[in-house]
Amino acid sequence: MQIAIAIFSRLVKAALTLLAIAVLNFFLVHAAPGDPAVVLAGEAGAADEAMIEQLRERFGLDQPFHVQLGKYVWGIVQFDLGYSFRQGAPVSQLIAERLPATLLLTMTAFGISLACGIALGVAAAARVGKASDTMLTTLALLFYATPLYWLALMAVLVFSVWLGWLPGFGYETVGANYTGLTRLLDILKHLILPALTLGLFFMSVYMRMTRASMLEVSQLDFVKTARAKGLSGPAIRRRHILRNAILPVVTLAGLQAGQLVGGAVLTETVFAWPGIGRLMFESLAARDYNTILGVFIVSAAMVILFNIITDLVYRIVDPRIGATA
Amino acid sequence: MTLWKRFSSNTGAMIGVIILLLVIAIALLAPVIFPKGPWQMVQRPFLAPFSTDGLPLGTDTLGRNVAAQLAYGARVSLLVGLVSTVVALLIGVPLGAVAGFYGSWVDEGAMRFTEFFQTIPNFALAIVLVAILEPTLTSITLAIAIVSWPPVARLVRAEVMSVRKREFVDAARVAGLTRRRILVAQVLPNTVSPIIVMASLMVATAILLESSLSFLGLGDPNAMSWGYMIGAARTVIRQHWWLSFLPGIAIVITVLALNLIGEGLNDALNPHLSRKARA
Numbered sequence: 001m002q003i004a005i006a007i008f009s010r011l012v013k014a015a016l017t018l019l020a021i022a023v024l025n026f027f028l029v030h031a032a033p034g035d036p037a038v039v040l041a042g043e044a045g046a047a048d049e050a051m052i053e054q055l056r057e058r059f060g061l062d063q064p065f066h067v068q069l070g071k072y073v074w075g076i077v078q079f080d081l082g083y084s085f086r087q088g089a090p091v092s093q094l095i096a097e098r099l100p101a102t103l104l105l106t107m108t109a110f111g112i113s114l115a116c117g118i119a120l121g122v123a124a125a126a127r128v129g130k131a132s133d134t135m136l137t138t139l140a141l142l143f144y145a146t147p148l149y150w151l152a153l154m155a156v157l158v159f160s161v162w163l164g165w166l167p168g169f170g171y172e173t174v175g176a177n178y179t180g181l182t183r184l185l186d187i188l189k190h191l192i193l194p195a196l197t198l199g200l201f202f203m204s205v206y207m208r209m210t211r212a213s214m215l216e217v218s219q220l221d222f223v224k225t226a227r228a229k230g231l232s233g234p235a236i237r238r239r240h241i242l243r244n245a246i247l248p249v250v251t252l253a254g255l256q257a258g259q260l261v262g263g264a265v266l267t268e269t270v271f272a273w274p275g276i277g278r279l280m281f282e283s284l285a286a287r288d289y290n291t292i293l294g295v296f297i298v299s300a301a302m303v304i305l306f307n308i309i310t311d312l313v314y315r316i317v318d319p320r321i322g323a324t325a
Numbered sequence: 326m327t328l329w330k331r332f333s334s335n336t337g338a339m340i341g342v343i344i345l346l347l348v349i350a351i352a353l354l355a356p357v358i359f360p361k362g363p364w365q366m367v368q369r370p371f372l373a374p375f376s377t378d379g380l381p382l383g384t385d386t387l388g389r390n391v392a393a394q395l396a397y398g399a400r401v402s403l404l405v406g407l408v409s410t411v412v413a414l415l416i417g418v419p420l421g422a423v424a425g426f427y428g429s430w431v432d433e434g435a436m437r438f439t440e441f442f443q444t445i446p447n448f449a450l451a452i453v454l455v456a457i458l459e460p461t462l463t464s465i466t467l468a469i470a471i472v473s474w475p476p477v478a479r480l481v482r483a484e485v486m487s488v489r490k491r492e493f494v495d496a497a498r499v500a501g502l503t504r505r506r507i508l509v510a511q512v513l514p515n516t517v518s519p520i521i522v523m524a525s526l527m528v529a530t531a532i533l534l535e536s537s538l539s540f541l542g543l544g545d546p547n548a549m550s551w552g553y554m555i556g557a558a559r560t561v562i563r564q565h566w567w568l569s570f571l572p573g574i575a576i577v578i579t580v581l582a583l584n585l586i587g588e589g590l591n592d593a594l595n596p597h598l599s600r601k602a603r604a
Contacts, residue, residue, distance in 0.1 A: 017444055025447075032457040145580035147533055149540050150555055150573035158564050255443065262448025262598045266537055270559075280449070280542060285458055298451045307444070 003315065010311060014304040021300050022076040025293045028071050030287065032229050051085065059237030081294035086286045091294035095276055099298065101171055104187075105194055106264050110306065113199035113260075114206055116252055118246065121210025124239060128215060137211070140204035148263050152197040152270040159193060166193050169272050190271075198267040202253075202260055213245040220244075243317070251316050257306030261299045331593040339590020344582035352399035359393035363549035385554070385568055386561060395575055398551040401544075402579060405466050406531040410524055413531075417477025418513075418520065424478070425485030426508045436482070437477045438466035447472035451534060455543045462545045465538055469531050480523055484516035491515075494553050516596035522587055529583035536576050551576050 075082070081091035124136040157214075160168030170185050172178070218241050226236045230254065265277035272278065276295045283291040332338055345484065351358075366388040367380065374383045374391070377530035382391040454468035483553030488494070489512055497511045538544060551572040558568030 017441060021439055021445060025492075028453060029455050142577070142581065145351065145529070145577050147536055147540075147552075147576050147580075149537060150569070151577065153555070153559065153562060153569050154573070157562055157569075160567075161563055167433060182391075193341055258444065258446040259448065261452075262446040265452065266540070269541065280452065283450070284543065285543060287456075289457065292453055292456055292551060296446075296449050299449045300444065303444055303446050 006124055006315075010308055014301075014308065017304060018078075018301060019295070021297055022073045023069065025062055025297060028293065029070065029072075029289065037133075043283075055101065066312075076297065080272070081297070082290040084283075084288055085293045086283070086288040087291070089124050092289050094279060094291060095294055095298050098274055098276045098279050101273060102268070103275060103302070104191065105198065105267065105273060105275060106302070106306075108191060108195040109199035109202070109264075110253075110260055111265075112195060113202035114249075116199070117203040117206025118249060120203070120211045121207040121249075122237065122242060124207065124211045125214035125218070126147075126233075128211075136207070140207045143200050143204040143206070146201070149202055149266040149270050151200060152194070152267055155193050155197050156270065156298045166190075168193060171234060171274050194267050194271045194273050197270075198260070198263055201263070202256055205256060206249055206253060210245065213248050214241055217241045217245040247314070247318055250310055250317060254307050254310030254314075257310070258303040261302050261306070328593055332589050335589040335592055337585045338592075341582040341589065343379060344578055345586065347584070348399050348579050349403065351396050352403050355393070355396035355400055359390065361393065362425060363394040363397040364389060371561075373570075374567055374571075380423045382571060383567070386557060386565075391554075391568070391571060394549050394554055395527060395551070396403035396576065398548040398572065399463070399579070400497075401548045401578070402535060405462065405469065405535040406409045406528040406583075409473065409531045410464045410527045411475055412466065413527060414520070414524060416470065417474035418481050420474075421478035421481030422508060422513055422516075424484050425482035425514060426489055426504075428486075432482070435478070439461055439478045442472075443475045445472075448534065448537065450595040451538060452541065452543065455538055460538075460543045460545055462548055463541070465535060465545060468538075469534050471532070473527055477520070477523060477527075478577055479601030484519060485512055488512045488515045491502040492547060522591045522594060523588055525583055525587035529587065531555070532576065532580055532583070 036045055079092050083089075084091050087094055096190045118139075120136055124133045127133045127186055156168035159166050167173070167190050171190055172183065173190075176186065178186050214237075218237075223236060223240055224242045231240075238305065264275060265280055267273065268277035269281040276298060280295040283289075283295070351525050356362075367390050368384045368388050370386055370388040372380060372383040372388075375381065376383060380392065382395065385391055385394065385509075420435050420439070425587040428454060451468040451472050455464050455473060458464035458468070485508075486530055494507060494511055497507045502511070534550030535544075536550065536555070540556040542556060544553045554572040555569050558565065558572075561567040562569050582583055
């Protein structure tokens with residue numbers, strides 16, 4: 001029951017946030033230099049006069065500001081993200097076609113980075129001050145300073161161009177027409193490089209955080225008690241320190257979800273991964289603002305989804321957190 | 326120990342300072358070393374590094390001097406990184422300070438606002454802002470500032486909340502200082518050190534953000550930047566990989582230097598915390 005209330009209040013909050021983003025979107029369209037109708041129609045030439053007239057009417061650009069705002073937000077509530085004149089399709093359809101690829105990529109990267117980050121952080125904290133700890137921390141520092149897209153490019157160069165181990169382009173082998181398990185394996189093979197390069201940056205963030213948190217918790221009194229009881233080092237680390245140290249890491253992971261989704265734009269661009277990030281990149285060159293704003297609002301929705309997931313994880317890790325949190 | 330002694334005893338931080346000073350020197354001296362600027366064609370395209378006299382790093386896809394491009398790129402990276410951080414501080418510090426100091430509904434409102442901006446995927450928002458405002462150095466700097474201030478506001482709020490409960494604040498109140506004066510003259514100065522640490526790390530993040538935007542083609546078309554170089558060389562990576570490789574190394578080194586400095590500052594300004602983390 002408590003969890004149900006908590007989830008409900010989260011969903012209400014999520015809906016309000018999305019509504020606010022819709023309002024922000026509206027103001028952004030109006031902030032763009034020039035006629036909003038032309039902005040929405042995309043680059044000049046992509047839409048003819050009649051279309052712009054139609055847009056002007058649909059968005060009621062001759063009506064008072066608040067009426068325009070209402071119309072725009074109401075459209076978004078009904079999943080109407082506008083029409084992409086460049087691609088000749090509704091934006092919501094374009095996004096729906098590409099969303100699964102992005103979800104697959106970001107979820108995999110999120111999972112890998114969180115699991116490996118925590119594991120490596122625990123390992124580094126257990127060997128604090130030793131050479132292996134120094135090596136891990138230095139590597140994390142290095143990945144933390146590396147631009148995502150550049151790491152992706154270098155990974156393509158090394159593992160795809162030079163070594164030929166993994167495909168560095170696309171979602172599956174074009175024209176192979178694999179089905180069933182073969183297709184799944186093919187997609188997985190294509191997924192490895194994008195997911196790893198997207199995950200590495202966040203892995204280093206989670207690793208540093210886990211390490212610091214583990215070291216901090218290991219100073220607390222209850223750990224001394226556990227040691228005095230005669231528990232072994234690994235048992236204390238796993239059952240006592242890790243359980244307490246992991247909380248700030250999960251919080252951080254929730255906060256970082258936004259960056260992960262944003263980073264997907266870069267990863268998808270480099271790997272020609274057919275997700276919404278790639279769609280956004282293509283729309284940038286075409287100045288297809290409707291699609292850009294559509295991807296923006298959907299990626300914000302994804303971040304909210306990630307936040308809800310981390311919230312649930314939080315509850316599992318720490319049952320003390322009730323509906324009030 | 327004095328602050329400088331603590332900072333300079335940190336090897337990593339000193340390496341960071343030396344690298345950063347070098348990058349700053351290159352950025353400042355770019356017009357002197359490369360008077361022709363980064364855009365002029367000087368030789369055949371695709372000359373490999375170390376192959377031609379006077380062109381130590383070779384030429385790019387259009388026969389432009391790669392070394393000159395890197396030097397001018399440093400100017401853009403440092404400028405955008407620094408200015409956007411200052412702007413982000415100008416938004417985040419007052420908001421966080423007011424929220425933490427006055428509490429109640431002011432705090433509630435300010436934090437809802439901050440949370441909202443934290444939920445929005447920041448890179449996606451930066452893309453949207455720059456795409457709509459047209460890519461110029463000003464719009465890029467502004468966009469990066471707009472997506473970077475929320476952590477500042479949260480940090481300053483937390484610091485102010487803890488400082489305002491201290492005794493000297495009560496003393497100031499008894500002495501008859503106005504609330505605003507207490508906040509500005511008594512509380513805020515005591516929150517400076519964590520802000521400095523965060524700011525140095527923010528410059529690093531801002532440089533990464535700027536390079537990512539230029540990589541996607543959202544850079545200022547009149548300013549040579551490292552991200553633009555990587556983006557432009559991307560299509561020829563199979564044959565001429567060093568054209569993408571070199572600017573990336575420049576970014577990694579600069580960002581790493583700033584992160585090392587940030588960590589050094591953190592250790593020097595909060596010796597208690599760092600000892601705990603190192604134990």
